[in-house]
Amino acid sequence: MAPRYTDEFRLDAVRIATTSGLTRPQAAADLGVGLSTLNKWVQKHQHDNLMSGPHEDVEKENERLRKEVRLLREEREVLKKAAIFFAGQSR
Structure with missing residues (x-):
């Protein structure tokens, strides 16, 4: 059974993947998620303001x-x- 991630974790993962300077495979490995999963999250949230709040x-x-x-x-x-x-x- 695949682990369930919170929306907060997903948004943080997208922020890390897009702003940390790490490659996507490195970011995915560091976060413990699959590369395809991280890519899907990035696609879904690419236009969100990740620094809001x-x-x-x-x-x-x-x-x-x-x-x-x-x-x-x-x-x-x-x-x-x-x-x-x-x-x-x-x-």
């Missing part, structure tokens, strides 16, 4: 990622300066 989590995640990017850029600049400093010392 509460955006609070998305906004929080975007803010967290912006902070992380700022921190990583600062760290990169420190490492660049350290590399230049140590390259000058080794001469």
Whole structure:
């Protein structure tokens, strides 16, 4: 007997398949569904707005990622300066 999936799971699967950058076979394997099943869901929901609904989590995640990017850029600049400093010392 085939497993029953909730509508929420199907929509999340479609979102992952279309926006994650994974190939469809990779996404299907990661989600534990058949490739043909995932393709049917994508066909059915391809015109749905998959980001509708509460955006609070998305906004929080975007803010967290912006902070992380700022921190990583600062760290990169420190490492660049350290590399230049140590390259000058080794001469």
